[in-house]
Amino acid sequence: MKMGFPKGFLWGGAVAAHQLEGGWQEGGKGISVADVMTLGGPNKPREITDGVVPGKIYPNHEAIDFYHRYEEDIALLAKMGFKCFRTSIAWTRIFPNGDEVEANEAGLKFYDDLFDTLHRYGMEPIVTLSHFEMPYNLVTKYGGWRNRKLVDFFVRFAVTVFKRYKDKVKYWMTFNEINNQRDVNTEFTAFTNSGVLYKDGENRYEVLYQVAHHEFVASALAVIEGHKINPDFQIGCMLAMSPVYPATCKPMDQMAALKEMDRTFVFSDVQCRGHYPMYILKEWENKGYNIKIENGDFDILERGKVDYFALSYYMSFVSEYDPEGKEHMGKEVKNPYVKASDWGWQIDPVGLRYMLNVISERYELPMMIVENGIGLHEYPDETGVVQDDTRIKYFSEHIAEMKKAVDEDGVTLMGYCPWGPIDLVSASTGEMEKRYGFIYVDKNNQGKGTLKRVPKKSFYWYQKVIKTNGEDY
Ligand code: P53
Secondary structure: OOOOOOOOOEEEEEOOHHHHOOOOOHHHOOOEHHHHEOOOEOOEOOOEOOOOOOOOOOOOOOOOOHHHHHHHHHHHHHHOOOOEEEEEOOHHHHOOOOOOOOOOHHHHHHHHHHHHHHHHOOOEEEEEEEOOOOEHHHHHHHOHHHOOHHHHHHHHHHHHHHHHOOOOOOEEEEEOOHHHHHOOOOHHHHHHHHOOOOOOOOOHHHHHHHHHHHHHHHHHHHHHHHHHHOOOOEEEEEEEOOOEEEOOOOHHHHHHHHHHHHHHHHHHHHHHHOOOOHHHHHHHHHHOOOOOOOOOHHHHHHHOOOOEEEEEEOOOEEEEEOOOOOOOOEEEEOOOOOOEOOOOOEOOHHHHHHHHHHHHHHHOOOEEEEEEOOOEOOOOOOOOOOOOHHHHHHHHHHHHHHHHHHHOOOOOEEEEOOEOOEOOOOOOOOOOOOEOOOEEEOOOOOOOOOOOEEEOHHHHHHHHHHHOOOOOO
């Protein structure tokens, strides 16, 4: 029998502190990794500058000024019927340099007010501890997450906010898209995930797994401590899940795709199962990587398993066996059967159902889709409204597949939070004009605009989806 989405399903939307708050120096906030990243573009990576350099454009400094306007924004989201709102706590508002012992009261107060406002509007806050934002001081002074000291700093931050918001926040995530850094060929992922800048001549994979080990231990400790503070806490891992399909049914293409997926699964295998999978231990051994693991770490990983699996879903990939491949068995090729967005992200609604099935079968955990969406170039029409039928189509097709995963495949799904329900700064490019919102924000890439908020056509569409608990999409 088709039951549809369960009662109490968490319909909402997701953002991250640094991509919308602005107020980069308000309330004693410290400089974060996001504050030293410039504006990039579809084919131009964001520059990571040595501190804040005058004359450069840093889109996150002001973002959409949510810091001062959140009440107005939350009221608009409430109009759509949001049951939940996923955001992150800017670590730099709580511990501006990351290595202080005392927390910054003004920062704590800001999130008290924010969470109170959400509850007043009937929304459940869902909170990421580390979402591409960490104190820049931890990069310059400690080398980011390559340094074991970061574990203590992170756990202090986590425990501080767990205690402070124990009666206001129930759903938590430790590290956003912790698996993005598996791609070691860009500066962006290591820096945003972990505050790591690669050095010349070092083996990036060895660095990656050391960094990840520190984060796994920190995440597990956060889970353990969080459950002591409030046994009702639900603390999840968070991964960007993009299926990797084999290019053909050639056996070696199958193998290459499987191996490529393992580069993502290692992150969830450790956080969901509480131990390292054999394929990664073998890889370290075969490659001669020296990953420093302290006594007791394996026990921490085992005791700090997550309660649920949070994922973002945007696109799928294809891998083809590459006989010349050194680190990877396959190479990425385009999928001729799907279309891509202006930024080259391949649109694949069925991939969402596929992914939900794979995760559910692998871990048997409840899941939450905490990001999904499409970035578009958009312009208001003569009446001032954005007619975003492309977005409506994207969401409608993804919700249809998500519904099949629930109705036909029996996966346990707790909620659905489209990315950027209000236009905000793109993580990968820093653009304002890579828009995701149901609500338009009048601001362009150069930072010009009135910051006025205007509901798009999709605003009313999503309102209807929520109202019917996902029956009318
Ligand atoms: P933007 C890469 C691949 C998939 C998701 O991304 C990614 C990234 C890194 O950008 O990031 C997530 O803004 C991330 C959000 C981000 C969103 O997807 O680059 O969790 O912070 O804004 C969309 O278009």
